[in-house]
Amino acid sequence: EEIGMTNRIITDISEARDIETINLFNERLEKGYAAEDIFTSLNAKSRDNARTPMQWDASENAGFTNGEPWIPANVNYPEINVAEALAEQDSIFYTYQKLIALRKENPLMVYGTFTLLLPEHPTVFAYERAYEDEKWLIVGNMSEHETRLELSEIATETVISNYDKEYGQLDGIILAPYETFAVKVAH
Structure with missing residues (x-):
């Protein structure tokens, strides 16, 4: 893996x-x-x-x-x-290391609440994690096709992404095939 x-x-x-x-x-x-x-x-x-x-x-x-x-x-x-x-600095190996570090360094990933978003969406897996004064939005396009994201959140900081881009207003953005990211959002 x-x-x-x-x-x-x-x-x-x-x-x-x-x-x-x-x-x-x-x-x-x-x-x-x-x-x-x-x-x-x-x-x-x-x-x-x-x-x-x-x-x-x-x-x-x-x-x-x-x-x-x-x-x-x-x-x-x-x-x-x-x-x-x-x-390759963007390989799966180094991504695993980044994800392990995120879990170790952010109590939100361990103790935060989990709220599933868009449960009926056929290709987007999206959820929020919230803990104390912090909230993250995690989104994954599980498709080989571009997909429009319909969420009213505004990203304040990109935590991790498999595409080199920053996120702001998330409502209506087009996700690339297999695009996945975690962003901090206003709590």
Whole structure:
């Protein structure tokens, strides 16, 4: 998670090691399911696709071993690995560090009240945290599409954002795909 490793997609049952995965594949084949449909299900729910070797760098086997790993590394290891994450200041790794620091340094994140906003919105997850004299608004566009935000709050300070921009009036702003931010708002 800390470097954004993704699940490994399997296309042949010989790539699986988990006995439950192998048994399920064989059971469903016997029941007449199409192999393609079974792999779609397995790639969504199997344990093996998340049990790949740690992706340390872009060398053979993702730098995990000089031998043969029990299961192959994900094919994306040349791009997603620890060495790349440490080299990029805006990587998921450093974002995790910032989020951990925010939690440690701000009692609001631990003790603050939680108020869900926009519970019916199909793509925006938004909530407020309030504690003592402070209130934060946390917003995430969980979509690959731009989304209009309809909140009457006015941001007074950006706490963290995955886009390089400042926030002010939040009503009517257009969120970029997967844009996520936390801002301080008037209490």
